Amino acid sequence: MTENAAGWFESVRPDDPDAAREAIENGSAESPEDWPAQAVESGFAEDESDYYGKLHEATLHAAREAVQERERADDQQLVHAVRAMDDADRTANELAERLAEWAGSVYGESGGGVDYAREVAGREPAGPVEERVVSLARQVVSLADEREELRAFVERSADAAAPNLAAMAGPVLAARLIALAGGLEQLAKKPSGTVQVLGAEDALFAHLRGNAPSPKHGVIYTHDYVRNTRPDERGSASRALAGKLVIAARVDHYSGERKPELDEELDERIERIRSRGDDD
Amino acid sequence: MTELPGGVERRRVDGDEGLATRGEPVYGEPYDGEWRRWDPHRSKVGAMIESGLETGVAEGDGVLYLGAANGTTASHVADFAGPVYAVEFAPRPMREFVGVAEGRANLFPLLKDARKPETYAHVVEANLDCIVQDVATTGQARVANLNRRFLADDGRLLLALKARSEDVTREPETVFQESLETLREEYEVLDTARLNPYHGDHFAAVATPRSE
Numbered sequence: 001m002t003e004n005a006a007g008w009f010e011s012v013r014p015d016d017p018d019a020a021r022e023a024i025e026n027g028s029a030e031s032p033e034d035w036p037a038q039a040v041e042s043g044f045a046e047d048e049s050d051y052y053g054k055l056h057e058a059t060l061h062a063a064r065e066a067v068q069e070r071e072r073a074d075d076q077q078l079v080h081a082v083r084a085m086d087d088a089d090r091t092a093n094e095l096a097e098r099l100a101e102w103a104g105s106v107y108g109e110s111g112g113g114v115d116y117a118r119e120v121a122g123r124e125p126a127g128p129v130e131e132r133v134v135s136l137a138r139q140v141v142s143l144a145d146e147r148e149e150l151r152a153f154v155e156r157s158a159d160a161a162a163p164n165l166a167a168m169a170g171p172v173l174a175a176r177l178i179a180l181a182g183g184l185e186q187l188a189k190k191p192s193g194t195v196q197v198l199g200a201e202d203a204l205f206a207h208l209r210g211n212a213p214s215p216k217h218g219v220i221y222t223h224d225y226v227r228n229t230r231p232d233e234r235g236s237a238s239r240a241l242a243g244k245l246v247i248a249a250r251v252d253h254y255s256g257e258r259k260p261e262l263d264e265e266l267d268e269r270i271e272r273i274r275s276r277g278d279d280d
Numbered sequence: 281m282t283e284l285p286g287g288v289e290r291r292r293v294d295g296d297e298g299l300a301t302r303g304e305p306v307y308g309e310p311y312d313g314e315w316r317r318w319d320p321h322r323s324k325v326g327a328m329i330e331s332g333l334e335t336g337v338a339e340g341d342g343v344l345y346l347g348a349a350n351g352t353t354a355s356h357v358a359d360f361a362g363p364v365y366a367v368e369f370a371p372r373p374m375r376e377f378v379g380v381a382e383g384r385a386n387l388f389p390l391l392k393d394a395r396k397p398e399t400y401a402h403v404v405e406a407n408l409d410c411i412v413q414d415v416a417t418t419g420q421a422r423v424a425n426l427n428r429r430f431l432a433d434d435g436r437l438l439l440a441l442k443a444r445s446e447d448v449t450r451e452p453e454t455v456f457q458e459s460l461e462t463l464r465e466e467y468e469v470l471d472t473a474r475l476n477p478y479h480g481d482h483f484a485a486v487a488t489p490r491s492e
Contacts, residue, residue: 008403024390029402031429036405052363052386059388059403063378066391070371256372257416261444 007035008058009044020058021065075161075184078154082175085150092143099140103133114144163258164248168266169223176219177245188246188253195249196220196242220245225270233273240269284329286339287360293317299326301359304383307352320478323353324414324440327478333471333486336436337361342408344430346394346423347415349373351380351387357412358387365404367392369415394423397430407432414440418447421462428466428489437467437487444481456483463487 008023036051045051092114100112103120106129111119120137123130151172158171162184166174180198181187187195197204199218206212217226217238229237244266251259284290284299291300294310299318310317320326328335337343340362348354348366350373358364366381367390368374374391381387392400394415408430415423420441431437441459443452460469467487475482 006402024403027402028398030398032401032404032406034406035403055363055388055403056381056385059390060378060381063374063381063389063391067371067375067378070391256370259416260418 007033007038009035009039009054010042012044012058014044014054017058017061021062024058024062025066070160075178078157078161078175079179079183081150081154081157082172082179085147085154088143088147088150092140092147095136095140095143099133099136103137106130106133114140117141117144162249162252163256164251164262165245167258167260168248168263169220169245173219173222177249180219184249184253188249190246192239192243192246195246196238225266229270229274233276236273236276237270240273241266244269285335285337285360288318288329289315291315299329301356303355303359306355306380306383307350318356323356324475324479324482324484325353325357325412325438327475327482328438328440328473328484328486330478331473331475331484333438333473333484335438335486336470337410337438341410342405344404344408344411344427346411346413346427348377348389349414351377351389353412353414354387355380355384358384361410362386363405364388365390365400365408367394367400369393395419395426397427401429404430406430408435410436410438412438412440416442416445418445420445421459424463424487425466431489433489433491435489436470437485437489439463439485439487440475440479441483441485442481443483452481452483460485464490466490 006027006029008020008027012019012023036048039045039051040047045054096112096114096117099117099120103116104110117137117140120134121141123134125131125134154175155171158166158174162174162178165177169177177195177198178184178187181190197215197218198220200215203212203215207214216235220226220238220241223241225241226234226238244262248262251257251262288299288301290297291312293300293312293315294317299320300315301318302314303316305311305316309319318326320330339360343357343361343364345354345357345364345366348368351366354364354366354377364387366377366387368377369392371391374389377389381389390400390403394413395417409432411424411427411431413420413424413427417423420439424437424439441456443455446455446459460472463469463485466489468490469485469487471486473484475484
């Protein structure tokens, strides 16, 4: 009963909006009480109407700040993060190759990749050449670590910025689609045929010039529902997937509410496509 | 026609007659002087009143509003009710809602999850007259049961039920009956209605806490 008796205003000074926000956001109680009367009794408010005035200010401030914070993990930050992740990945691999060549000549070994860089980075350098090689190896390791940090950040913020799209596509593919479209709003406004080939622009323009067949998929190829569907049904699968992804992006952009039924509809659709050839 | 709550009137606004409340317009709805149109197509509570449900809501009531979205209906309720605590989970609609609440001293926005009443029971007062619930999540009746703790013994629950949120593949009527079963664990159901033609596949129920 004792821990249950505390309203949000307990130990909040009436002139401290941030303390009030903290109390509203993180406080809890098992059951409600007559908070207005308790607030007057404890001296937090002069009377009931004064209490409601203070509650109005406090809840507005708390909601405003919390919304801003949640939206700072917004789509544009996500776009920067996923591009930085790809850059860090590419650069780490390039430097790892260079390092493998150089370190191989110094230590007489034939390692490669980030794992080899980790090994070299742990060594004690002897002489100026090894100093450079070990230092370069450490840069590779640190870039690879940064890429992993960025990936973790992308996963968290894709969930916040586009919960339905992230659930359906996986957070990293969701972030790539948003980045390719230029933002969540832009993605939400694209027709699904465009989303289907996002990331396959080279192939699409070759097709439009008349030199190639039309591409069946862009980056959505990395999705399990495309990649692990039989080649002759992949076009159908990627069309179905793109259609649902656009709906998910629209729900995320216009309402922000999570709608698990979207995933189920896609699951059923893919199930039907995959079982189609089975009776032949 | 059932009796309207005090502060809600049927008035001719902008040529058409319909429900109206007194307050600052918020979403581009037609208004005439201080009266603004309450469009039942955009509001489940408006649709409940238009469907002839005896809502039991009265002027000056203390209200907990679950699923306030961008505050369209909550703003109308706040026009005639007393303190209105409005819970919304998603940040995007909440941003618009904050703008609506700024002009209404008795409207308190809470960015909270209606499935976790313990995270706002330290703010929302006890013995409220009315809970309005319009959340699009599975287990809508369970959410209502969890929030019973805020309601006075003679308080009313106005529940809007979206069948598609429970199960897209089954008959809306079956889903609705099942939800009512769950609801009866904590409430006595007083009246029900379909919200057609205002909201397809939506049902509404008016209920009051069961006495032990």
